Amino acid sequence: MNRLARSLFALALAAVPAFASAADPNPIGLKAGVFDPPQPAAEFPAGVHATDRGDLTLARWRGKVVLLVFGFTHCPAVCPTTLATLAQARRLLGPDAAAMQVVYVTVDPERDDLAHVRTYLAGFDASFVGGTGQAAVLAELRRRYGATAQKIPPAGGGADYGMSHSTTIWLIDRAGRLRALMPFGHSAEDFAHDVRQLMALR
Amino acid sequence: MKAVHVASWTLAAVVSAAAGWAAFAPLSVASRDEPFEIPKGTWARRMAGNKVEILPNRIDLTLGLNDQLLLRNLDDVPQQFGPVLVMPGQSFRLPFEKASTYSFDCTAHASGQMTIVVAEAPATPWDRIQWRWNQFKKKTRA
Numbered sequence: 001m002n003r004l005a006r007s008l009f010a011l012a013l014a015a016v017p018a019f020a021s022a023a024d025p026n027p028i029g030l031k032a033g034v035f036d037p038p039q040p041a042a043e044f045p046a047g048v049h050a051t052d053r054g055d056l057t058l059a060r061w062r063g064k065v066v067l068l069v070f071g072f073t074h075c076p077a078v079c080p081t082t083l084a085t086l087a088q089a090r091r092l093l094g095p096d097a098a099a100m101q102v103v104y105v106t107v108d109p110e111r112d113d114l115a116h117v118r119t120y121l122a123g124f125d126a127s128f129v130g131g132t133g134q135a136a137v138l139a140e141l142r143r144r145y146g147a148t149a150q151k152i153p154p155a156g157g158g159a160d161y162g163m164s165h166s167t168t169i170w171l172i173d174r175a176g177r178l179r180a181l182m183p184f185g186h187s188a189e190d191f192a193h194d195v196r197q198l199m200a201l202r
Numbered sequence: 203m204k205a206v207h208v209a210s211w212t213l214a215a216v217v218s219a220a221a222g223w224a225a226f227a228p229l230s231v232a233s234r235d236e237p238f239e240i241p242k243g244t245w246a247r248r249m250a251g252n253k254v255e256i257l258p259n260r261i262d263l264t265l266g267l268n269d270q271l272l273l274r275n276l277d278d279v280p281q282q283f284g285p286v287l288v289m290p291g292q293s294f295r296l297p298f299e300k301a302s303t304y305s306f307d308c309t310a311h312a313s314g315q316m317t318i319v320v321a322e323a324p325a326t327p328w329d330r331i332q333w334r335w336n337q338f339k340k341k342t343r344a
Contacts, residue, residue, distance in 0.1 A: 183306070
């Protein structure tokens, strides 16, 4: 009986509502996962070349909300879905789209040269900027963001290998702070919502 | 004999009342966070060759109750928490709005994947009993 009483008591405790009010854990109301406190996003290492001009640096986009994506142009599903979703988010933003910058850095420099990445991104949105460079430089950039990438040998022994890579999208605010991380699979509406929230931050 | 009879009826009444409460009382939680922490000194312990696992392979969440994954890094160095790099003293809170199974890359696990299963909020009396029972088991394990 004592054991039963203890169990019932513990069960009751498991569901007792707490009346203490907690601080709002997500004060800017993002759909994405939020870093608290936000910290400056890591600058890109030298040697990441941009598809539009020169080296790709984060500082260049200060004043815009940056959505950083890691992927590769031979990606069969995740990258096309993500980039199409982000292109749609830009359309949803209307005149505010100019404040959103998608930066797509390849994890497959072997096949993704500048021309190839440029052509690939143009199929989604003309404003998207890509980056590529030497494998070691790109690996260092991934390390700074905690992104992963791994080559998958072709199943049949051919040359057409695959890449396993991070599918999340890093959200950087206008002041260059890494604010949030959006898992793969969110809608264009969610991205547009979060970009608007980040645009409103000082 | 009469005392035993009374005790049996009392026990049955208590169990029935508890089951009724567990089935029909509204569910409520103090926080929607499902927290995981990397304690201070974790990096040092790993460097010393100790195996330290923080995140399980699978995390179960329930919409409207515990539907926010909260990762806290209390160590002195940046830590990779599943798919997220969390700086010292920083936390990362990921809300979920849809019931589904989410897979993330996670180099900390042998499978290379971490799975988060988000279930719908318990809708039936039986679902509520099960949820409370699972919470009870979790609390008694802790």
